[in-house]
Amino acid sequence: MFPILWITIALAAALVFVYFSARRARALRPPIVLAPGEKMPTTPMQRLAQWALGVSVVLALLAVAVVVYHGPQIYWDDDRVRLTVMGLVLAMMGVLAFVAIRSAQWMARGDAVIDERDRAVLTGAPAGQAGAILITLAIWQIGLAGTYHGNGQVPMVFFYLVFWSCVVMAALSWLAGIVLGYKRQ
Amino acid sequence: MNMARAEIKNHIRRLRFEHGEMTQQALADAAGCTRQTILLLEQSRYSPSLALAFRIARIFNVRIDQVFEFTES
Numbered sequence: 001m002f003p004i005l006w007i008t009i010a011l012a013a014a015l016v017f018v019y020f021s022a023r024r025a026r027a028l029r030p031p032i033v034l035a036p037g038e039k040m041p042t043t044p045m046q047r048l049a050q051w052a053l054g055v056s057v058v059l060a061l062l063a064v065a066v067v068v069y070h071g072p073q074i075y076w077d078d079d080r081v082r083l084t085v086m087g088l089v090l091a092m093m094g095v096l097a098f099v100a101i102r103s104a105q106w107m108a109r110g111d112a113v114i115d116e117r118d119r120a121v122l123t124g125a126p127a128g129q130a131g132a133i134l135i136t137l138a139i140w141q142i143g144l145a146g147t148y149h150g151n152g153q154v155p156m157v158f159f160y161l162v163f164w165s166c167v168v169m170a171a172l173s174w175l176a177g178i179v180l181g182y183k184r185q
Numbered sequence: 186m187n188m189a190r191a192e193i194k195n196h197i198r199r200l201r202f203e204h205g206e207m208t209q210q211a212l213a214d215a216a217g218c219t220r221q222t223i224l225l226l227e228q229s230r231y232s233p234s235l236a237l238a239f240r241i242a243r244i245f246n247v248r249i250d251q252v253f254e255f256t257e258s
Contacts, residue, residue, distance in 0.1 A: 032228055043219045115218035116234050117225070182221075 010142075014135070025184070042182075045103060045118045049178035052099045056092050056175055060168050063088040067161065076157035089164055096171050125177030132173035133166050140165070189257035196252055198227045200245045216240045 034040060042050075063085050070081050103122060106114040140162045148154045201207040209223040216223070218237060225231035226241075233241070242249040 030229060032225070032230060041220045041224060043221050046221075112214060112217045112219060115222055116237060117219070117222045117231060 010138070011135075043115075043118055044113050045106065045122070046179070046182045048099055048102060049175055049182075052095050053172070053175040053179050055095050056172055059088050059092040059095070060172060063092075063164075063168070072155065072157045072161065075161075076155075085164070089168060092168065092171055096174070099175070121178055121181035124181055125174055128173045128177045128180075129170050132169045136166050136169045137162070192229070192256045192258065193232050194229060194254040194256065195226060196254075197223070197241065200247070200252065204245060212241070212244065215244045 032040065066081060066085050066088070067075050070078070075081050075085065103114065107119070140158070144154050144158055197212070201209070201212060209220045209227075213220045213223045216237060217240065222231060222233075222237075226233060238249055238253055242252045245252060
C-alpha cells in the first residue's frame with residue numbers, strides 16, 4: 001500500500017504543477033477573439049494527432065486492463081494473454097506509424113496542408129517524451145522496490161512490463177506533445 | 186542586461202478587407218499556410234517566419250514593414 005500512496009501523491013503533485021503552470025502561461029497571452037458562432041479552426045495535422053491520441057489511449061488502457069485483470073504471472077505464463085497485450089501495443093505502434101507516414105507525406109507534398117506552425121509543433125512534440133519515460137520508470141522503481149524489497153529480487157516478467165510501458169508512454173507523450181503544441185499557441 | 190519586451194504587430198486584417206474582403210482561407214491558400222496560422226497571426230499570437238512574412242506582403246503588394254510592425258517596450 002505504501003508505494004501506491006507515494007505514487008499517487010507524486011502524480012497528483014505533478015498534475016497540480018502542470019495545471020497551474022499552464023494556467024499561468026495562458027493568462028500571460030492575449031485572448032483569441034472569434035466572431036460570434038465562429039469556432040477555432042483546426043489543421044489537418046491537429047485533427048490527425050487528436051484522433052491518434054484518442055485511439056492510442058484506448059488501446060493503452062485496454063492493454064493495461066488486460067495485464068491488471070489477469071495479473072503479471074498469468075501474463076507471463078499464458079501465451080494468449082501475452083499475445084493480446086502485444087497485439088494491442090503493436091496496434092498502437094501502427095497508429096503511430098500511420099501518423100508519422102501521413103505527416104511525412106503531407107510535408108513532401110509542399111502545399112498548405114502542413115505549414116511552418118505545424119512543423120514547429122511536430123519538432124517540439126518529443127520534448128515531453130524523456131520526462132514521461134522518467135516518470136514511468138520512477139513509478140515502476142517505487143512500486144517494485146516497495147513490493148519486492150523483502151525478497152531481494154524482482155520477477156522476470158516486470159522487465160518486459162517496464163519496457164513495454166516505456167514504449168507506450170513514449171508513444172502517448174509524443175502524440176500528446178503534438179495536441180498540446182497546438183493548444184500552447 | 187535587461188532586454189526590452191519585443192512585440193510584432195501586423196495589419197493583416199485591415200489589408201485583407203482592403204483587398205476585396207479577402208477571407209482568411211483565401212489568404213492562407215495564397216500564402217501556403219493554414220487558416221489557423223492566419224487567425225493566430227492576426228491576433229498577434231504567432232510570429233511568422235521571414236519567408237511567410239514576405240509572402241503575405243507580396244500577396245498584398247506592399248512592403249513587409251507595411252504589414253508587420255516591430256515595437257520594443
